[in-house]
Amino acid sequence: MTHLLRRWLIAGMLIWLPLGATLLVIRFVVGLLDTSLLLIPAAYRPDIPGIGVLLSIVLVLGTGAVAANYLGSRLVVWTEALLSRIPLVRTVYGGIKKLAETIFSDQSVSFRQPILIEYPRKGIWSIAFITGAPIGEVQDKTADYVLTCFVPTTPNPTSGFIVLVPEKDIIRLDMSVEDAMRLVISLGVVTPDDMPRKNGDDRS
Structure with a gap:
């Protein structure tokens, strides 16, 4: 009985929390x-x-x-x-x-490209968004060509961190900005259903 009530509680919360x-x-x-x-x-x-x-x-x-x-x-x-x-x-x-x-701007690429970067340390990957390319002193004093990236926090993507990442260390994702945001907001629970497969990857 306890197990059944727990299932009902979780099912109800899954309906009312996003609706509320x-x-x-x-x-x-x-x-x-x-x-x-x-x-x-x-x-x-x-x-x-x-x-x-x-x-x-x-x-x-x-x-x-x-x-x-x-x-x-x-x-x-x-x-x-x-x-x-x-x-x-x-x-x-x-x-x-x-x-x-x-x-x-129609010419802007800001927030139109979700990416993966190794953050907060090497070997750990985070969803981020390209927001632009720094110019002037910032770019002049870096050895590599870097891009300004925004790493949103979960579950509130309006806050986050700005990091400057070498373009060669960025992995561009095929998912849409909306899918990437949904992934962040849902704590990673909601994943894109129609992610394109690469290199013969047929994992379900």
């Missing part, structure tokens, strides 16, 4: 996007849950449309020039803007 975590994340994101309603005077705010999500999407698309034309781009340049003169603001804004440009 998903609902919490969705609730957080919706609540965050709903803050865009603060742009509307209190007397005119619609009392509809989630309407802030739609408003946020419209706001982002509208801002992008304005910034894409000539006058809008000139306004953006002028605003950024103004922000660059404010000591603390220019540091924060400049860093976040550079990060966003790196991630969302």
